[in-house]
Amino acid sequence: MKTSLSVPLSVLVSTLSIFQGSPAQAQGIVRYNAKDERKLLGPRYQGRLVPMASLNQLADDNSEPMILIHGRSGSVNNFTQLLSSTPRMTEYRLFYFAYDDLHRSLKRSAQDLALSILKLRTSRVTLLAHSMGGLIAREALNYLAKNGFAENTPSIRVISIDSPWQGGTSAGCTHKGTSVDRMVEYFLPAALTDMRSCSDFFQNLYNVSLPEKFSIELYFAQHGAQALDHTEAPLNRLPAKIANLFTDGTPMTGTLYEMNFWNAMSTSSQYPAFVNELSAIHEHSKIAARDVKSLLEKHFPRFPGDHSSVMMSHPSKDLDLPKYLQSIL
Known part of the structure; x- marks a missing residue:
């Protein structure tokens, strides 16, 4: 990847035009509305990769692709400040995954994403996914793994930012499963049906064994209730339950929220290092909830801001998400 930028990124982002024409002719990322977004979709709201042409002038054709995936009611606009605060991102060939986050199911959007990744013909790709986009990215990995594509796929790194791994309502x-519930789900938009914590989507999201070439990292915002973490009710009992699991072998049980979040965390790429440090503590003393909390903060960081502002720069803080991404990309 390139190591220098010929144009100040803050200037570049401020001068980009909205998307024009077909996805192949996309010119930029600055303000546009939901109607403009729909023009990027394929037949029947099919999700598509949109090359971010203006930013890609800073990367060569051999640079690793990075795909930006927005969350519920989001758009590529959500990434503008993150791009301006994280110059290393423009060393990638940037794509935006345009998808319908209401009418199309998360499973079908994930399949659209997976098939789009296969068409990139690259050895590595990074997915930077915010909120609901993280769930779609995870399901895309599942689709590739369970449908026999894993051997032919690139190495895929998912960086999820404040995704609601616990599920929605x-x-x-x-x-x-009752007739009343089936009627409720019939009238709900497809994406919102999948976001229910008891949906078929969530019940199967963590059941696929992923190959080593796929990795997924979970990061969170310090504030906001859209995506919960271990410090917030109803997930704040998890540290004590994890301590009991590793100290006494007490099986992990809990609410739908707790089990969804636990399954996401325990299948993440950060989990093995988290377990290794817990095991090291257990060799010398009984693991306490405070030990678990400390290691969760270390391995599953929470960054300044709420669900939206976490992707912005926070100059008064020693570490924020843009600074962290600049160090790990």
């Missing part, structure tokens, strides 16, 4: 989940 759990309202009515006690009636899951």
